[in-house]
Amino acid sequence: MATRTRDDSVPDGYDPSQFPAFAVTVDVVILTMSEGALHVLLVRRGQAPYQGMWAIPGGFKLPTETLHEAARRELVEETGVDAASLLTQFGAYGDPERDPRMNVVTIGYLAVLRDVGAVVAGTDAADAALMPIDQVLDGSVELAFDHLQIVRDAVARVRVELEVSGVATAFVGTTFTLAELRQVYEAVWGVHLDGANFRRSIVAESGWVIPTGHRAQPGAAGGKPPELFRAGRAWKHGGPIRRPRNQKGR
Amino acid sequence: MATRTRDDSVPDGYDPSQFPAFAVTVDVVILTMSEGALHVLLVRRGQAPYQGMWAIPGGFKLPTETLHEAARRELVEETGVDAASLLTQFGAYGDPERDPRMNVVTIGYLAVLRDVGAVVAGTDAADAALMPIDQVLDGSVELAFDHLQIVRDAVARVRVELEVSGVATAFVGTTFTLAELRQVYEAVWGVHLDGANFRRSIVAESGWVIPTGHRAQPGAAGGKPPELFRAGRAWKHGGPIRRPRNQKGR
DNA sequence: CGTGTTCTTGTCGCCATGACTGTAACCATA
DNA sequence: TATGGTTACAGTCATGGCGACAAGAACACG
Numbered sequence: 001m002a003t004r005t006r007d008d009s010v011p012d013g014y015d016p017s018q019f020p021a022f023a024v025t026v027d028v029v030i031l032t033m034s035e036g037a038l039h040v041l042l043v044r045r046g047q048a049p050y051q052g053m054w055a056i057p058g059g060f061k062l063p064t065e066t067l068h069e070a071a072r073r074e075l076v077e078e079t080g081v082d083a084a085s086l087l088t089q090f091g092a093y094g095d096p097e098r099d100p101r102m103n104v105v106t107i108g109y110l111a112v113l114r115d116v117g118a119v120v121a122g123t124d125a126a127d128a129a130l131m132p133i134d135q136v137l138d139g140s141v142e143l144a145f146d147h148l149q150i151v152r153d154a155v156a157r158v159r160v161e162l163e164v165s166g167v168a169t170a171f172v173g174t175t176f177t178l179a180e181l182r183q184v185y186e187a188v189w190g191v192h193l194d195g196a197n198f199r200r201s202i203v204a205e206s207g208w209v210i211p212t213g214h215r216a217q218p219g220a221a222g223g224k225p226p227e228l229f230r231a232g233r234a235w236k237h238g239g240p241i242r243r244p245r246n247q248k249g250r
Numbered sequence: 251m252a253t254r255t256r257d258d259s260v261p262d263g264y265d266p267s268q269f270p271a272f273a274v275t276v277d278v279v280i281l282t283m284s285e286g287a288l289h290v291l292l293v294r295r296g297q298a299p300y301q302g303m304w305a306i307p308g309g310f311k312l313p314t315e316t317l318h319e320a321a322r323r324e325l326v327e328e329t330g331v332d333a334a335s336l337l338t339q340f341g342a343y344g345d346p347e348r349d350p351r352m353n354v355v356t357i358g359y360l361a362v363l364r365d366v367g368a369v370v371a372g373t374d375a376a377d378a379a380l381m382p383i384d385q386v387l388d389g390s391v392e393l394a395f396d397h398l399q400i401v402r403d404a405v406a407r408v409r410v411e412l413e414v415s416g417v418a419t420a421f422v423g424t425t426f427t428l429a430e431l432r433q434v435y436e437a438v439w440g441v442h443l444d445g446a447n448f449r450r451s452i453v454a455e456s457g458w459v460i461p462t463g464h465r466a467q468p469g470a471a472g473g474k475p476p477e478l479f480r481a482g483r484a485w486k487h488g489g490p491i492r493r494p495r496n497q498k499g500r
Numbered sequence: 501c502g503t504g505t506t507c508t509t510g511t512c513g514c515c516a517t518g519a520c521t522g523t524a525a526c527c528a529t530a
Numbered sequence: 531t532a533t534g535g536t537t538a539c540a541g542t543c544a545t546g547g548c549g550a551c552a553a554g555a556a557c558a559c560g
Contacts, residue, residue: 020313021271024344024355063270063353067344092342092357094274094317103313105274105355107342160414179538196539197518222527223537238495245488246546247518429507447549449508465556472558473506497549 022094025106026070027058027147028087029154030079032116033171037132038187040151041078041120042143044127049100050144054131056151058106071109078128079119086112086170090157091150098146110154110161112170162188163243166208169231177216177226178202181209191244198241205240207232272344275356276320277308277397278337279404280329282366283421287382288437290401291328291366292393294377299350300394304381306401308356321359328378329369336362336420340407341400348396360404360411362420412438413493416458419481427466427476428452431459441494448491455490457482 030041042054057078061070072084087109094105120128135141136151143151161167162185169176171184182198185191202209209229218225280291292304307328311320322334337359344355370378385391386401393401411417412435419426421434432448435441452459459479468475 019273019310022274022311022313022355023269024272024274060269061272061344061355063272064346066346067342067355089342092317092339094311094357096314096316105272105311105317105357107344107355160410164410177538194518194520195537196520196541199539201517218526218537220527221536222525223535224525224539226538242517244518427507444549444551445506446508446510446551451548468506468557470558471505472556473504474508474556476507492548494549 020103023102023104024061025058025104026061026067026074026109027056027106027150028071028074028078028109028111029056029090029151030075030111030113030116031133031154031158032113032130033184033187034115034117034130036183036187037134038155039130040133040136040154041116042129042131042136042141043078044129045144046127053144054129054141054147055144056147061107067107067109071107071111074109075111079113079116081113081116081119083111083113083170086167088157088161091153093146093150095146106150108150108154110157112158112167114171114173159188159243163239163241166231166239168239168241169209175212175214175228175230177228178209179226181229185241189243191247193241193244202240208240270353273352273354274311275308275354276311276317276324276359277306277356277400278321278324278328278359278361279306279340279401280325280361280363280366281383281404281408281421282363282380283434283437284365284367284380286433286437287384288405289380290383290386290404291370292379292381292386292391293328294379295394296377303394304379304391304397305394306397311357317357317359321357321361324359325361329363329366331361331363331366331369333361333363333420336417338407338411341403343396343400345396356400358400358404360407362408362417364421364423409438409493413489413491416481416489418489418491419459425462425464425478425480427478428459429476431479435491439493441497443491443494452490458490 032039032041041057043057045051045053045055057074059070059074061067065073067089068084068087071087071089072082075087076082089107090110091108092105093108096103098104117130120130131141133155136143136148137155158167168181168184172180178199179195181202182193182195186193210232212228212230214228215225216228282289282291291307293307295301295303295305307324309320309324309327311317315323317339318334318337321337321339322332325337326332339357340360341358342355343358346353348354367380370380381391383405386393386398387405408417418431418434422430428449429445431452432443432445436443460482462478462480464478465475466478
């Protein structure tokens, strides 16, 4: 490469031909809970390369918007959900061969929201689907480009995010039972949590969840109707549930 | 914006004028321990904009290299240290106004290494310096562009990295005492750790540190000569020391 | 030889946490 | 209506991690 001085953290010239030009895109990994398991929203590619293969939604960053705004726009276009606060950036990907046609650097964003099944079916059910995360991670479903790595990183991120922040409530509805919330932790971490201990830990962290005073309908199998909660202030400094490290059997 | 289909996660056309072009740079936040405090390596800008102001080193990503390779190259050029394994990507920054001249998207990398004071002085002491992290975070030292935010994010990242991975040993030399290692945790987290409990936790996680059998020279004030260790296998799944949450006094 | 300093081992108490048991409140049958 | 099945929730207990502190060991210095 050309000689460089140590203060060239940004270009000083105005001639675009003096430095390499890249396309910058934003890819959004949309995670949701469906039937007790973690799912990721995928779209099917219509053109080459990787035609017909599954991929995560994304698009170009515009020169007039921030990365966060671009991710937010992609999320709205894809699901109709406008949830800027739930967008978390988790990685950048710029390998030269990651796109066979040109140099593309993409920024990975993570979006966590409650079941978007209805939304997906409504917009364009033919080429969009919720895929169980396991089938993606184990290679059963092949993804275009380096999207498998991107999804891997996103899942790793949400795992730690669940412990240090309050993302858990983003997976469920505006009101929820503690069993639903517990399912989130169990699905994302792949562990079993005792219901009684879980409740204690949650209500101990005062302000995390707020009882509505109402109760949900019991399931078809019966059972005591569970208490309904709504999300309180998201978090203060570390989540209410820590990832278990010393479990006995499982 | 123009109409979009849902499978345009990457461009399908080959005409570069069809999509916005960006310059992509890599900025490296180099953190190190110096005199018991966390420091960051800064360089002084020679040209406008922000001429004469402090900034973090960085440079263009080449089309033929990965982001990681670009960061590694920057680290080598800046300090002469070639430590690819210590480079961690922690964020991407692409606000339209972040560079007044053009659209620049930068990828932030974090490098942790032991005292680079000698290296810095050797290369170009005039416009490179180690700055205490506190003076940067509290605004005493003004940084160019959005570099303050980048440094903030890097520090936040190294704080959690210290807990989940084994970065701590990267701050010290190839052989070190447990007191030195403890200083790293205390400086980064801003807490006090009991030396006795610290030693127990470290040696309990078998393989983390390996005793060399030798002892270091006591300081000027005397004291029992401390045992010398070297870094073992970096980590398995979570670091040996967890960030304290329930401390008494401080 | 004392004194001060640092490293290192020992001990103790609290409490977070995992595991388990029991009870309450609902549904489904007979 | 009784009975069993299921879920929600309270209560109890034991273990262990962790913070606090005390004491002993090994050095420098006067």
